[in-house]
Amino acid sequence: MTTSFKRHVLVAALLIATAGAGFAQGDTGKAARFYEDALQRYDRKDYAGAIIQLKNSLQQDKNQLSVHLLLGKALLANAEVANAELEFNEALRLGVNRGEIVVQLAQAMVAQGKQAQLFDDARLKPAGLPPGVLLKLKLVLASAWSDVGDNRQALQAVMDARAVNPADAASWLAEVPLRVRSRQFKEATAAAEQALKLAPDSAEAAYQKASILHVQGQIADALQLYERSIKLDNGNVDAHLARAGLLLDLYRDKEAQTEIDELRRLAPNDPRGTYLRAQVAERAGDMPAAKAALKRVTELLDPVPIEYIRYRVQLLMLNGLSHYDLKEFEKAKPYLEYAAKQQPNSPLTKLLAQIALAEPNVPRAIDLLETYLKSRPGDGQALLMLASAQMSQGRHAKATALLQEALQAKDSPDFRAALGLSLMRGGKSADATAELERAYKADPKQIQAGLVLVDMYLKAGQQAKALQVADSLAKANPANPTILLVQASARLRARDVAGARAGYQAALKIDPKLLPAQLGMARLELTTRDFAAADNRLRTLLRSDERNVDVLFELATLYETWGKDDKALGYLQSAADASSPTQTRANYALVAWQLRKGTPGGALDAAKVLLSKRPDDIEALLVYSQAQLASADFAGARATLTNASRRAAYDATQLERIARAQLDAKDLAGAAYSLDKALQGSPNFLPAMVLMSTVELMQNDPAKAERRARQVIQGWPKAAIGYGLLADVAASRGQQAAAVDALRHAYELEKTAPNLLRLFRAQSQVPEGGKAAIELAQGWIKAHPKDTAVQKALADAHARAGNFTAARHGYEAVVAQQPGDLEAMNNLANVLIRQKDPGAPAVAEKALALDPRNAVVIDTAGWAHFIAGNRDRALQLLRDARLRNPANPDVRYHLAAVLAQTGRSGEAREELEAALKSHSFASADDARQLMSTLK
Template structure:
């Protein structure tokens, strides 16, 4: 209400008129333009005049009044203030400057700077007091406003601003009859008062008298054909009367004389919206909000338009601005909540709607929306409560029944859910959602014959449609009848060859039947019809992973992400894949991009935290996991990952506190229990660690973890006899590579070499691709002097991990020890990996020396000795190489230094013997 009068009433400016002026006087030309309603032309004329004489105060006044006519408050105030500073008479600018301040929504400036000077005549003082009253209205100071209006009327009983201000006060209280009386008083005092007719017209429009409003605005236009306010007021009345064509004519007149006046653009947007021209409406509204950011009707309509266009972020921004000012406007609040649900933020939708229940006591749509928000937020009890209220208010609306059924399904009330779905199906035979949900609910209840019957009934309603066949396939699959399931899914594809759901179901059936080739073919077929299909891309990646074809896994996941750049699943999966393959930087890059596309999404945040962790960005990872914990404080996984990072960064106490908090919330959370046990083990608090191991065994009796922890504790205490049965129990429960190797080490520690080698060999018979086990076996063979067996085991390990420098280094050394011609080629291959790795420099250097590349080998051995002077074997090799090359003095000095520096080391006897031989 206040904004209407600000836009319509406050544009009035008193334009002086001097008929005696010379015809070519630019000021008189400007006045002529203003009389004809050509305000823009007047501005041009006056600017030209001011270029010639910038100190012309009269031109400044007239230019300010021209801007006022155009609704440009800032420009009007600027010119009028210049006129004031140039010494123009107060009576020439004071009223217009006051109106310019009001037009800028600066009521305080009016009250601070504009006052009814006693030297002014009574009429001007009345005008000023009337405008001050309007300023008080804008500041919501009703009593002060009335006082100003009453004071104005004492100076001039017919003061237009005061009478019309009183009309505004009455209209604000929706006392339209009294408001109309004040407007009529102003008209009675001066029937040619355009402002009075405009206020009368707007008041009648607000009271619902649209024809009376149009008549009043027409009267104003009869008096002043170029008045923008009257044109826009009448256009608004016409629009409310569904007379869009007549409204457009008035808008066109405004555009013709004044250009892109914001309110005219707004009304054009309304007309475009009513015609369904959404883009046209949006373009106009963007211009309005650019000029008037706080024009709330435009914000509301822009929100509605954006929602219709699927631009939900824009819709939310605009609707939220409107609802903040008018939180109890039910239609706007409902649309904002619906938008927030579209954006996947049901909690915000709930906050938007909560507190409005009393105002919406008979609004079934409101309760259906609130219930749906709770349903999306997984607060199933509240969802069912509100959806039930919606159903009671609209018992014959099938869609509400279907939503209520969803709530009941989620909260486990399956019997009632099925009843609601049956009702929905009966109420609306075309409500596909209810039919589908009914079949699925019956499958979930294991009422499989009823599910088949419901799907058959659906098939009768939808002849030639593949969906009922897809549901029949699901029902038969639940019954264990894979042949019938396959038959219906194939029939669905015959009816619609590009029906992806059936093809994907058949692919799963192929996979369960151990036929990945057939499944891959189906996924490829799906992608032919739908290149973006996520399930097909992910399915192909899973098949590639089963085949250990990691290059193809990356290819399929990358394609899935490229085809669906904003989708969360492929991005998160790709990031996790890179982490698993040791490609930490690529994982971090993908995770950052994912979070940019899905700000604050839990999965995106977790992926980023894990990637930061893998890249050693400890502080960043901690910040990310803290954010996750703050969002979901009761999620043990997030809190455990935070504790891991805190511990890694050295913040041990903080980590322990997080693990303790995790176990307070989820006492049996295994990763936290294991972390605590490992912590106690590192601190050598073995009794405390054993208590945690017992707690794990009690909480997770089917898990191998408790026994494995017990074995680790016993092994650390060198209690190998006690460790062995614990590891054996763990291995029996869940055989794994780590347990196979722990058993091997424990048996060897007990001197049970035969049992150790037999056990690890037996494990490798069934786990041929366990590179860690092959490496462990190879090292043990090497240590035991069984060099040829060690070579065979290393070669197997190398075939599985071709890039392992450790395996290649040991294998090259063994080749040399056995006199194999494979030693030198492998050493040359290792040369590139030897930099800053003394153990590899030693191997490569020694092989080079033994195979005719003595100078190069010697340099490598010298570098190795510099990098690792504490390793006796490297320095002995250096001495041997020097001796072989005839440089015995240098060899002798190297050995003497070694024996002097290191009193006790494994190769001391060998060093002494070598020195004696020199």
């Protein structure tokens, strides 16, 4: 038999009784009148009024047995269950027959969550109880056994009750939910039909039969029986609730609303009906009403001690879900945990995992989901959540495997989008792009997949594809200003100024005060170098909020581009100062500024402020280590990066970045540790495998490096990188021919300029390989005449070989295409010097104009002028170069040669002595020859 809402005692403090006015102790007449009035109120179900009058009666005489008994019943009906138990105990003390209160006492204990205590409580022993009382007690005990999870004992208690009176429908009704819980629908149906046979006009029996049909998916029949139950007893709250919920599932919201309105009239304080009101309001888009209803659920259930409803899964779920939907995760958690204990490995586990992720307590979420999936291995949502959790820990290989498992069960765009993100974070950009493309093609509503695709296409230089996706997103979501902004930004990056302007203006039309759109317009004006317009726009925005971090940041960017560094730095510092503890963009930019401008002290100060905001953030630790390295604090940088590696968990992408920084900090062991950790979490993360092979080579372990390289070749047989690693190993062993062979394999797999250049340089170092190298480069240039990198490398090779005519032609070809190529221009000047070409000084001066502070370029210009006979200009330039780079022996020899020719032999000797401390340099023989003339 299912008990009603109030018999389950769900809300403990809805109506608070107040004591009546004091009366003189011992007035038996008044006591009797109070009792009679209370009895009438009790019969009318005015339980709060009855309680007041009964307490008034007890003020006259505290030992009235009948008053304590009725007060216990009234308190029980009014959900004041702990006080009810006290009154029943007092009635027992005063000598009431146990049969009068035993059922109600058991109900009060159940309502307090004391199910386990019922079974051994001497007050509840069945011996000596009247048959009718015994039957009811057995059914309460059956419910208690079911609550604690012992279905066998529960069914035995039902059978014991039935043995008392098989013709009583109550035992048959009590059997139904026990059978349904065990998925024994045939037995449940038989019990419900027997109950209907014994009590054909029983609203409860009709309700129970309907519940079986409902669970089995026989919706039309279930609805019919719920309606019959309501006709038989309109006060059957459970039937109204079930019918309303079923109608909502069928999206018959209007009919459902009628039922919910009736529930509100019948049981205004029933949290179940209130929760349904929240669902209806949310579906209608009335979020304030939905939030108010959820809040009301929590107001009804929060005052009830959680132990009272620890076995009432439905109520635990209602309050847990209500708190969860209100973003009150800490309050939701205990209710959902109690409910999950009653229903282990149910979908409730996923909610608890979501809370753990929000806390964040990712390891707890992973434990919950892994346990859940052992019993429900095909749950795609759980697999998706677990994959996301693993991704957050850097375990991209595990995340990918989970998502692939989910896709085997169901090919879902959601799963494909998540798989794409996992692959992207795992460094597999091509595979990631393919999965995201499939997800977006299958479901254009996958907005996140579309937005990520736009970003990936832009990073890969595939602007046409990026614009295609951005345009389709905007077409499908024309009123979404965020998507319009993405579209405009994509067009701006594609140099489509008109399209970008149209996008930003469209977003501003939807929301004229949309700051990102205004900032986008400012960036557009900056791109078109309309500095004044951008300045005016940003200053106007700043007037309305002078501490707006985004506006200050854009002003800093504007002024730096404008060439006004002082103003730029001032605005950037203001942006950093105005940033909240959670805002760090300006802090990062300030560190980058100081590093870019060559002020390591300022960079370190700015990095310390950043790290104080994000002491555990990997990116902040990496930036801090850069500032430490710029300040030559290698020990400090190593310590910072060790900390970063520990905090990166198993995020392979982060750990690979940390390892690269550790190599900059000369921490070879630290880099090896970080990479090993990355590969534990993602064994096939290619960037970590590649860098680990390099590190193993640096650790003088070519055998390990070779094994790693061959693993890469096995895993990516069509990629060049594995053969490149093999070439590094061979070169470290002095096996130049093997290195060339490996690089030839790499070039055949991926015919790119970088692969060709590696092969070209390796061939150039092999005996008899110079001709083949030159032919290789010449063939490439013939097919790619605008490839200046290969053209320059070939010219360098000709210069080293003394073929200055060919070298000159090569450098001239590069300079013709790229007049700003400093290296090519300087090398051309050196070749002209070797050819004693009178045009050498002019070319050298052009190189000098490109970088007036470069000591090597200054030296070339000085030597060119010296060879051309311009000694004054030569001396001026070479003294400058010497001061800028005194450690360069060639510069000191060149200066000495000029000094010697101008009669400054003492100074010349000093320069030569310093130069000759380096025994091997290009001009060493000439320097020794010159020194011999000065002795």
